[in-house]
Amino acid sequence: MNWEQLLSxxxxxxxxxxxxxEQDETRLGFEVDYDRVIFSSEFRSLQDKTQVxxxxxxxxxxxxxxxxxEVSVVGRSLGRRVGQKLLEKHPHLQSxxxxxxxxxGAIVAAAALAHDIGNPPFGHSGExxxxxxxxxxxxxxYKSELTDKxxxxxxxxxxxANGFRILTESRAGRQGGxxxxxxxLGAFTKYPKESLPKKPSKHIADKKYGxxxxxxxxxxxxxxxxxxNKRSQKAESYSRHPLAYLVEAADDICYTIIxxxxxxxxxxxQEEFALEYLINIVRDKIKTxxxxxxxxxQDRVSYLRALAIGTLINEAVDIFMKNEDAILNxxxxxxxxxxSKYEAQINDIIKISVENIYQSTEVVxxxxxxxxxxxxxxxxxxxxxxxxxxxTASNYDKLIxxxxxxxxxxxxxxxxxRLSSVxxxxxxxxxxxxxxxxxxxxxxxx
Numbered sequence: 490m491n492w493e494q495l496l497s498x499x500x501x502x503x504x505x506x507x508x509x510x511e512q513d514e515t516r517l518g519f520e521v522d523y524d525r526v527i528f529s530s531e532f533r534s535l536q537d538k539t540q541v542x543x544x545x546x547x548x549x550x551x552x553x554x555x556x557x558x559e560v561s562v563v564g565r566s567l568g569r570r571v572g573q574k575l576l577e578k579h580p581h582l583q584s585x586x587x588x589x590x591x592x593x594g595a596i597v598a599a600a601a602l603a604h605d606i607g608n609p610p611f612g613h614s615g616e617x618x619x620x621x622x623x624x625x626x627x628x629x630x631y632k633s634e635l636t637d638k639x640x641x642x643x644x645x646x647x648x649x650a651n652g653f654r655i656l657t658e659s660r661a662g663r664q665g666g667x668x669x670x671x672x673x674l675g676a677f678t679k680y681p682k683e684s685l686p687k688k689p690s691k692h693i694a695d696k697k698y699g700x701x702x703x704x705x706x707x708x709x710x711x712x713x714x715x716x717x718n719k720r721s722q723k724a725e726s727y728s729r730h731p732l733a734y735l736v737e738a739a740d741d742i743c744y745t746i747i748x749x750x751x752x753x754x755x756x757x758x759q760e761e762f763a764l765e766y767l768i769n770i771v772r773d774k775i776k777t778x779x780x781x782x783x784x785x786x787q788d789r790v791s792y793l794r795a796l797a798i799g800t801l802i803n804e805a806v807d808i809f810m811k812n813e814d815a816i817l818n819x820x821x822x823x824x825x826x827x828x829s830k831y832e833a834q835i836n837d838i839i840k841i842s843v844e845n846i847y848q849s850t851e852v853v854x855x856x857x858x859x860x861x862x863x864x865x866x867x868x869x870x871x872x873x874x875x876x877x878x879x880x881t882a883s884n885y886d887k888l889i890x891x892x893x894x895x896x897x898x899x900x901x902x903x904x905x906x907r908l909s910s911v912x913x914x915x916x917x918x919x920x921x922x923x924x925x926x927x928x929x930x931x932x933x934x935x
Contacts (some may be wrong), residue, residue: 490715490716490717490718490728490729490817490818490819491716491817492575492579492582492588492716493582493586494594494714494716495675495716495730495731495732496509496582496586496588496596496672497670497671497672497675497714498512498518498519498670498671498672499670499671499714500518500665500668500670500671501657501659501664501665501666501668501707502664502665502668504525507633507670508587509586509587509588509592510586510587510916512587517591517592517595518670519592519595519596519599519670519672519673520595520599521670522595522596522599522667522669522670522673523561523595523598523599523602524880525667525668525669526599526602526603526656526667526669527602527698528733529606529655529667531606531655531917532554532557532602532603532606532740533554534917534918534919534922535552535553535554535557535605535606535608536552536553536554536555536876536919537552537608537919537920537921537922538552538553538554538605538608538610538612538919538920539552539553539568539610539611539612539615539855539920546929550644551747551751552747553605553869556605556743556744556747557602557604557605557606558602559601559743559747560601560602560604560605560697560736560739560740560743561598561599561601561602561739561742562598563601563739563742563743563798563802564594564597564598564601564602564735564736564739565593565594565595565597565598565601566594566601566802567597567735567738567739567802567805567806567809568593568594568595568596568597568598568732568735569590569591569593569594570639570802570806571593571732571735571806571809571810572588572589572590572591572592572593572594572694573590574588574591574806574810575593575801575810575813576588578810578813578925580906581768586647586735593732594781596670596672596673596676596732597670597676597732597736597739599673600673600676600677600732600733600736601736601739601740602674602675603652603656603669603676603677604652604679604736604740605648605652606652606654606655606656607647607648607650607651607653607654607655607916608648608651608916609646609648609651609863609916609918610859610862610863610915610916610918610919610920610922610923611856611859611860611862611863611920611923612856612859613648614856614859614860615859615863615916616646616647616648617860618644618699618859618860618863618864619643619646619863619867619912619915619916620643620644620645621860621864622864622867622868623640623643623644623646624644626864626867626868627822627867627868627871627872628643628867628871628908630848631643631904631908632676634904635904635905635908636702636905637685638683638684638685638702639702641684641685641687642684642701642702642905642909643908643909643912645684645687645697645698645701645917646686646793646912647680647697647698647699647766648916649678649680649697649698649699649702650684650698650699650700650704651701651703651748651913651916652677653674653677653678653699653700653701653704653708654700654701654703654704654913655667655702656669656674656677657669657674657707658704662895665774666740668713671711671714671715672715672730674711675711675712675715675717675730675732675733676730676733676735676736677733677736678699678700678708678711678729678730678733678735679694679697679729679733679736680694680695680696680697680698680699681694681699681700681708681712681717681727681728681729682694682695682698682699682720682721682724682725682726682727683698683702683705683724683725683726683728684698684701684702685724686723686724688694689721689726690822691755691822692720692822693729693737693822693823693824694726694727694728694729694822695726697886701909702905703906703909705725708725709725712727715730717729717730718818718819720819728818728819729819731809731813731816731817734809734816734821734825735743735809735825737802737824737825738805738809738824738825738826741824741826741835742798742801742802742805742826743798745835745838745839745842746767746794746797746798746801746838747794748846749763749766749767749794749838749841749842750763750790750791750794751846752786752841752842752845752846753786753790754786754790755846756839757845757846757849758845758846760786760789760790762841763789763790763793764793766837766838766841767793767794767796767797767838768793769831769834770797770800770801770834770835771797771800771855772904773800774796774799774800775793775796779792780793798800800831801826801829801831801835801866804825804826804829804830804831805825805826805829808825808828808829809825812828859920860921861927862924862927863915863923864921865927866915866918866923866926866927866930867911867912867915869889869930870893870897870911870915871887871907871908871911872886872912873885873886873887873893874890874893874897874899874907874910874911875904875907877890877899877900878899878900878907889930893914894931896910896913896914897911897913897914898910899908905934
């Protein structure tokens with residue numbers, strides 16, 4: 490892979506190349522990507538989607554929206570720092586093509602801003618709930634009518650693939666979705682493969698998948714434009730865009746450190762753990778007199794969090810540059826922070842977070858409720874859509890269909906497209922909207 494292709498400004502629908510030197514410096518194409526994501530309705534709905542604590546009654550716990558904004562800020566720093574070093578190493582990128590360090594920051598920031606845009610309500614349990622409906626629920630009846638890859642898309646419903654759909658799906662008046670640059674779409678796609686074969690290797694790019702069968706043709710077009718290495722002759726599987734490693738690192742840094750901070754502020758983790766675990770990351774930077782001058786728990790933890798994020802940004806940049814050749818060749822097979830000298834400390838923090846936050850009674854109880862909500866919605870909607878297609882819709886089915894948006898493909902001849910359209914609709918619901926819809930179909934809300 491080469492940076493000239495990887496930094497493509499092309500968008501869906503373009504017939505000509507977009508040249509970096511011809512860009513308006515006050516309205517750079519990569520920065521337009523960020524704007525288009527942040528003004529989209531799908532991004533706004535993240536303000537009411539779970540990050541760690543579902544439907545929290547407190548006002549400071551992170552939602553998907555605040556998490557995404559923070560990841561984009563960290564991603565911008567990572568991209569700019571790496572961009573500066575890459576231009577020193579490959580000066581022709583600037584002298585011949587006109588790229589600047591901030592271009593890398595803008596690409597990573599936009600991709601990082603969108604990294605959770607495809608997540609359904611109720612966090613990762615929402616993904617599992619959709620999959621469970623097709624594995625063991627009423628959706629299992631459709632297995633024999635779908636191809637293996639179509640069925641796997643539904644059984645392993647993946648927020649990353651759903652995000653690619655949101656960013657690229659054409660609809661009336663919006664051809665090519667948000668029409669982001671191919672460079673940003675490449676950096677967004679952490680798992681550039683289809684759902685099968687599942688985990689064919691231990692390579693980080695094979696951990697999950699990045700596009701549904703419905704978007705396969707579009708992703709292949711992006712991959713070819715960017716010059717991503719093809720990793721399989723039997724399936725659509727490609728090497729990662731190098732900047733996807735920075736998007737992943739930004740997410741890893743934020744959820745590791747900031748989820749930990751949320752747990753401390755909620756009282757789920759004792760403050761002493763913050764000092765014990767974070768001090769090993771920030772030991773070289775902490776100024777003890779500043780730390781002990783802070784009078785509130787929130788300020789003390791915030792101080793440690795800021796230092797830890799700064800330290801891990803430096804680590805990720807160094808690891809990326811040391812392994813740039815392997816990354817460009819598609820041979821770098823793990824996350825950047827897996828090579829960090831702080832890996833043990835990061836794993837300790839994650840372990841504490843799992844035990845005290847992700848498996849807390851509050852989280853588990855609300856995830857259970859989320860399963861019930863999503864199962865009921867999928868059962869009701871898929872039944873109505875398919876009965877309508879088969880001309881067997883009941884009066885209740887017809888009422889349900891009237892409440893669904895026109896984007897749900899109720900008359901599509903492909904069963905896969907009908908089912909995936911329903912899943913897509915449910916995935917776009919906020920936590921509160923999903924509960925409201927559930928109450929409506931259960932007759933407990935008027």
